[in-house]
Amino acid sequence: MTAPLRVALADDQALVRAGLRALLENLGVVVAFEVDDGEALLAQLAETPVDVILSDIRMPGMDGIAMLRRLRERGDATPTLLLTTFDDDDLPLRAAEAGAQGFLLKDAAPEDLRDAIGRVAAGDSLLQPVSTDPVRARFRFRDDAPPVDTFNEREVAILRLLAGGYSNREIARSLFLAEGTVKNYVSVILDKLGTRDRTRAVLKAITLRVI
Incomplete structure (x- = not known):
């Protein structure tokens, strides 16, 4: 039997984290830990490895883009999905440049989120489907x-x-x-x-x- 995927969850809004945790657990994904900013995620990840990171892009303090750059600079290649409520054409480009494997809007369907987690965990990239106009x-x-x-x-x-x-x-x-x-x-x-x-x-x- 395949072990469930383990994810780290970073979002500054407690209600959003709670909702995502409940959604992920219903989809058979284990939330190994959750934090409210990029600094806390980097610190916890050093002690608790996961299969995939789910991080909001816009957070007070260290945001998702800055966190991802720091993560890659220290040699950590954990696949990362960046989440946002903002349909900003420039964000996919910034996500790709920072080293993200995927970029999703928070209003994505639950099955799309589960599929995205599985795909990036397997080494795939979800950067192609987003707008490449920028x-x-x-x-x-x-x-x-x-x-x-x-x-x-x-x-x-x-x-x-x-x-x-x-x-x-x-x-x-x-x-x-x-x-x-x-x-x-x-x-x-x-x-x-x-x-x-x-x-x-x-x-x-x-x-x-x-x-």
Whole structure:
């Protein structure tokens, strides 16, 4: 029997946390702990590992974006879903740049939330379905050229991990490859996209719907 997924929940509103906890438990997801800001989440996560982090984006003190950047900086690749009530076109872009695997509005259907948790826990990315207009706008004036070649399944997998903020070492461990092999793949990806760094590669890959 498969063990239930364990999540960490961060939201500054107690009623929202209570509602999400009840919803998740009804969906068979275990809430390992809940906190009211990013600092508390970072501290608790060091002691209580989870499968997925569910965090509000807008919180007093350290918000979800800042928390995620700190998390990735310290080498923690726990899949993260950022939640918000604001349908802001710029938020998916900021979430992707910070290293989120997914972005959902809080009014998503319960089954969509459960599906999203399962998918990011399995290593998938939910950043493609959100609006990419801000990404396209950012590149339109300087880089809307298509890739010089198609991407194979392994290259797409690596691009998705790059979008999640994973380092070459973490990608190598995840895909059972040598770190040097991953570095070579990344170089090929950059060449195909005509970009000079990983961030631009991810943003352009989202723009072109490669991932």
